Amino acid sequence: MSDRFEARRKKLLRLLRDEGLPAMLVTAEKNVSYLTGFTGDSSYLLLGRDLAVVISDSRYTTQLKEECPTLDAVIRKTDVSLPQAAARVLRKAKLSQLAFEGQNVTFELHQKLADNLAQVELVPLNGRIESDLRAIKDADEINELRLAVQFAARGFEFLKATLTHGMTEREISHDLEHAMRRFGAEGVSFTPIIAVGDRAALPHYHPGDLKVEESPILLTDWGAQTRSGYRSDLTRVLVTGRPTAKLEKVYNVVLEAQQRAIAAIGPGVVCRDVDKAARETIHNAGYGKRFGHGLGHGIGLDIHEQPRLAPVSETILQPGMVVTVEPGIYLPGWGGVRIEDDVLVTRDGHEVLSNSVPNEFEQAFVDLGN
Amino acid sequence: MSDRFEARRKKLLRLLRDEGLPAMLVTAEKNVSYLTGFTGDSSYLLLGRDLAVVISDSRYTTQLKEECPTLDAVIRKTDVSLPQAAARVLRKAKLSQLAFEGQNVTFELHQKLADNLAQVELVPLNGRIESDLRAIKDADEINELRLAVQFAARGFEFLKATLTHGMTEREISHDLEHAMRRFGAEGVSFTPIIAVGDRAALPHYHPGDLKVEESPILLTDWGAQTRSGYRSDLTRVLVTGRPTAKLEKVYNVVLEAQQRAIAAIGPGVVCRDVDKAARETIHNAGYGKRFGHGLGHGIGLDIHEQPRLAPVSETILQPGMVVTVEPGIYLPGWGGVRIEDDVLVTRDGHEVLSNSVPNEFEQAFVDLGN
Structure with a gap:
């Protein structure tokens, strides 16, 4: 069941490699779902080589285990916002560059990420999951x-x-x-x-x-x-x-x-x-x-x-x-x-x-x- | 019928004045609707002193006349994108500063606006229509x-x-x-x-x-x-x-x-x-x-x-x-x-x-x- 999602993530990793980028933060709800099989909302996927983490909250602990058993999950606490939780995971991953979805990330979210990730260069990759992956159905x-x-x-x-x-x-x-x-x-x-x-x-x-x-x-x-x-x-x-x-x-x-x-x-x-x-x-x-x-x-x-x-x-x-x-x-x-x-x-x-x-x-x- | 929308726009103009800003580009669909009565999508409202313009497309020409007869409407042509049309209206208005909704405008849209509006300082005003206006129902x-x-x-x-x-x-x-x-x-x-x-x-x-x-x-x-x-x-x-x-x-x-x-x-x-x-x-x-x-x-x-x-x-x-x-x-x-x-x-x-x-x-x- 999860194979098709893994195949999609591999395609995205190839796209990132071609662009010379080590990882991507996927924030658009349908793109997260497309790449993981997770059907909840308010969650991000961080994808890189040897890195596939869903950042979510406690409403979805059980659902994540059922829907994407092979992925790591970071469950944030109620007093930690989603951008803060994402920033923590990103700092741990020690990335120098990170692609993000400029057609989805708001100006406000971009600022929050940038404020929390002084060492990371944020690189917009706009609409590529849509045009390069989702346009061709498996x-x-x-x-x-x-x-x-x-x-x-x-x-x-x-x-x-x-x-x-x-x-x-x-x-x-x-x-x-x-x-x-x-x-x-x-x-x-x-x-x-x-x-x-x-x-x-x-x-x-x-x-x-x-x-x-x-x-x-x-x-x-x-x-x-x-x-x-x-x-x-x-x-x-x-x-x-x-x-x-x-x-x-x-x-x-x-x-x-x-x-x-x-x-x-x-x-x-x-x-x-x-x-x-x-x-x-x-x-x-x-x-x-x-x-x-x-x-x-x-x-x-x-x-x-x-x-x-x-x-x-x-x-x-x-x-x-x-x-x-x-x-x-x-x-x-x-x-x-x-x-x-x-x-x-x-x-x-x-x-x-x-x-x-x-x-x-x-x-x-x-x-x-x- | 349109009085309540005018009253809401006046409230927003007061908020802008208090913030020392001459005008705002409202992009969030429900905020445009709340301030104008217009029920379509893919449209922006530009609001300032002596300035209230809806920027839309030809699908909505008739509907705009019916739903907000007192507002000016700029109908863009099919080969002009919504950000391009907005930029044209904004250049004509000769503004030095412009508030925008940072919780709604994407990173991509912000860049397009900034590229097209070199003379205008874009100032994020995040979630204020929600917290200062819409929270209190009329x-x-x-x-x-x-x-x-x-x-x-x-x-x-x-x-x-x-x-x-x-x-x-x-x-x-x-x-x-x-x-x-x-x-x-x-x-x-x-x-x-x-x-x-x-x-x-x-x-x-x-x-x-x-x-x-x-x-x-x-x-x-x-x-x-x-x-x-x-x-x-x-x-x-x-x-x-x-x-x-x-x-x-x-x-x-x-x-x-x-x-x-x-x-x-x-x-x-x-x-x-x-x-x-x-x-x-x-x-x-x-x-x-x-x-x-x-x-x-x-x-x-x-x-x-x-x-x-x-x-x-x-x-x-x-x-x-x-x-x-x-x-x-x-x-x-x-x-x-x-x-x-x-x-x-x-x-x-x-x-x-x-x-x-x-x-x-x-x-x-x-x-x-x-």
């Missing part, structure tokens, strides 16, 4: 993401099966979360976007009190989180009333753009070229100005991870990366269509993890009853 | 907290009314959240602690797969969040089987400790003296070593706010502060009892906001059925 993480997609897929079947006249966006959102939890999910990956009609034109809408029958368009952007914290992210548009020809046209442009982008995904491909495949399709259909966001993003322990599929992204896709592909066309005052799937980069191409969720226009119809 | 916030307590109280009635043989901690937790949402809550204030038997000895337990009938002790630590983001925080122990004399004894020691602490609350009282009132009662009953955490904490937009009720806290209570009072006795391998209420400091004493939730041992019994 076998366990890919299994977790498959599970997160399964929960989401079953949640969407539930939503379609239970959708009726009179339900508000908020009720639909809450029922969806409750159902996915009953299926085994820890919860949602993020507050679902459940948007009726013209609200579907707002890419970051928060579900409100609109009723589902107020428009034939219902956009659902949702995901599930597994107990280990991995997150899926999908979008579908349902047709809940008589559709217009315009809706069918827009839907099919978005679907074609998405399918072209997915087809472009494979190892060695530059991210911006995947974005381009979708963007050109939408541009050629005359909706170029109506797709204002990037094409997609990595998913994992966070809902937005590396790499980004965007017009400026130079990142090269590698096997093990998992990205969303989610083009959209948004027409203010009318509504919007976005279609989103989760795609794994494989050794010889890609695999759509969410391909069990129907995506054709003809499959989008739902009868609301009376 | 009338609107007190109403929101009353509502958050109401949702929680009704949720607990639901929990008691629906608790049956075979339910797991996790199911109880999920059903409680779903019910509170149906009553109008935005969601829970935090993942509820639903702990059966010896798990009740772990103050930060996460609900698992234990079934409610496995012990007569069920500890529930839960709260609700209003749509504006205010959070309640309560704890009760239910007796779901034949109780031992020990359980009754421990329960009543905790209740007496809690009631003594609540009786001590009033304006001008030092926080540590409230903690002491509870701690002495537990110590005198012979359980002094079994109460390992502080007595309570402020609640508001965050679940843990200022002030802290703890043995070392020198803070003086003021009217408008709202704190939890939550002593506990934890016996490893046996279980634990904690009783928690939310208490408002008034001009002439205090008011228990959650006094509608029964707290007597005789009221704690629940029949699980068969």
Whole structure:
């Protein structure tokens, strides 16, 4: 069980060696969890050659023994702050240099560390665990993401099966979360976007009190989180009333753009070229100005991870990366269509993890009853 | 509607004047929201004399006009980062000094701001909005907290009314959240602690797969969040089987400790003296070593706010502060009892906001059925 965490720590040690740094203080909660398997909070990992210590407090003594038995743990007392405890461990380790996460450590914490560690040169290493390690999923993480997609897929079947006249966006959102939890999910990956009609034109809408029958368009952007914290992210548009020809046209442009982008995904491909495949399709259909966001993003322990599929992204896709592909066309005052799937980069191409969720226009119809 | 936000900004301007600082860049999301009424994310507030600007992006153009019509908004373009946009606004404002939130600004962000603002002295002002402003609730916030307590109280009635043989901690937790949402809550204030038997000895337990009938002790630590983001925080122990004399004894020691602490609350009282009132009662009953955490904490937009009720806290209570009072006795391998209420400091004493939730041992019994 702990092997995968050890493998991740070895990768980080190699990265530190390449940077000429002897050790790193990992402070970001999800990075500590990723590197150790520990699921608590308020704890740091100090990692160096012959050095792997979790600095925590007495709430977590038992949990640390269970979750990371091979790591040393320093349990601070109530009257010693976390930065003070970290400084003590660091002084004992007699390091001359220490890498830290500049994208996570606050100005205040940096000052406290610097005040307590006069002999140590603190070197920022910003976002490297995210870009160099977490962006490429190992076998366990890919299994977790498959599970997160399964929960989401079953949640969407539930939503379609239970959708009726009179339900508000908020009720639909809450029922969806409750159902996915009953299926085994820890919860949602993020507050679902459940948007009726013209609200579907707002890419970051928060579900409100609109009723589902107020428009034939219902956009659902949702995901599930597994107990280990991995997150899926999908979008579908349902047709809940008589559709217009315009809706069918827009839907099919978005679907074609998405399918072209997915087809472009494979190892060695530059991210911006995947974005381009979708963007050109939408541009050629005359909706170029109506797709204002990037094409997609990595998913994992966070809902937005590396790499980004965007017009400026130079990142090269590698096997093990998992990205969303989610083009959209948004027409203010009318509504919007976005279609989103989760795609794994494989050794010889890609695999759509969410391909069990129907995506054709003809499959989008739902009868609301009376 | 916007008056209360203006009143809060005026308070912050007075604080800045007292510190001899001309302006502040507010970056912490909840502090921006507290000072402006804006409910989106990824936005900063720049506040100074004759200066009140929200720096945001195009997702929020409409929302900013609706939520804070009296404030200036700078909408950055997609190719300009938030720190870059902030730096542009700051250069235009021609400030010589600028306060920032050192407890929130990361080392990386601080460097970016410093690189872009060579002429400006950046002065950390750490946690002052939290300690000097948010710790004392205004009338609107007190109403929101009353509502958050109401949702929680009704949720607990639901929990008691629906608790049956075979339910797991996790199911109880999920059903409680779903019910509170149906009553109008935005969601829970935090993942509820639903702990059966010896798990009740772990103050930060996460609900698992234990079934409610496995012990007569069920500890529930839960709260609700209003749509504006205010959070309640309560704890009760239910007796779901034949109780031992020990359980009754421990329960009543905790209740007496809690009631003594609540009786001590009033304006001008030092926080540590409230903690002491509870701690002495537990110590005198012979359980002094079994109460390992502080007595309570402020609640508001965050679940843990200022002030802290703890043995070392020198803070003086003021009217408008709202704190939890939550002593506990934890016996490893046996279980634990904690009783928690939310208490408002008034001009002439205090008011228990959650006094509608029964707290007597005789009221704690629940029949699980068969």
